[in-house]
Amino acid sequence: MDKGIFFLLAILGGVSLAMQGGLNAQLGVQLKSSILASLVAFVFSAFFALLLVLALTRTSMDFNLYRKVPAYLWFSGAFFSVIGICLYYYTIPKLGISTMISLGLFGQLLFATIAGHFGWFGLPNEPLATNRALGIFAMALGIFLMNKN
Structure with a gap:
């Protein structure tokens, strides 16, 4: 597929x-x-x-x-x-739903990146590389910008 x-x-x-x-x-x-x-x-x-x-x-x-x-x-x-x-x-x-969902997704992404890096839960290792770290930073920046008053 x-x-x-x-x-x-x-x-x-x-x-x-x-x-x-x-x-x-x-x-x-x-x-x-x-x-x-x-x-x-x-x-x-x-x-x-x-x-x-x-x-x-x-x-x-x-x-x-x-x-x-x-x-x-x-x-x-x-x-x-x-x-x-x-x-x-x-x-x-x-x-608000967009704030909660964006923060919740950020929490999921952050934890998933750590868990993937260490291969927790018997899942495949996904090493933390520069592009992943930049992606997390970009998402954090986006969430900050979305929620800035």
């Missing part, structure tokens, strides 16, 4: 995350609780994910495979997802 398709899918994923952040932040405002909005979002996310699994899974479930998964992998990603999502829903109404 052409790499351009993956670029477009990644952009679509980013648009979807920004949309859900804005919509669920408003849900949190209406409910007067960003944590309750997060719970609602995760319950419905689980439901929609279940529908996708049922619709797209072509093979039977291999429970022996599931037993081999380290225990921490069953919950650690969800734990950080709840923290991140709750913080998004809490800060979007206070900062």
Whole structure:
């Protein structure tokens, strides 16, 4: 498959995350609780994910495979997802969606660059090179300019 398709899918994923952040932040405002909005979002996310699994899974479930998964992998990603999502829903109404998303993306990029450099989480190493460092600097400068009053 052409790499351009993956670029477009990644952009679509980013648009979807920004949309859900804005919509669920408003849900949190209406409910007067960003944590309750997060719970609602995760319950419905689980439901929609279940529908996708049922619709797209072509093979039977291999429970022996599931037993081999380290225990921490069953919950650690969800734990950080709840923290991140709750913080998004809490800060979007206070900062605005473009400010929150730009700062959130910068945090993701910074952490991903460090994690990629060291090959954390068993993922491929992506050494920090000059072009990556310049890209992070450019993004930081762009965020500063976007948020300068």
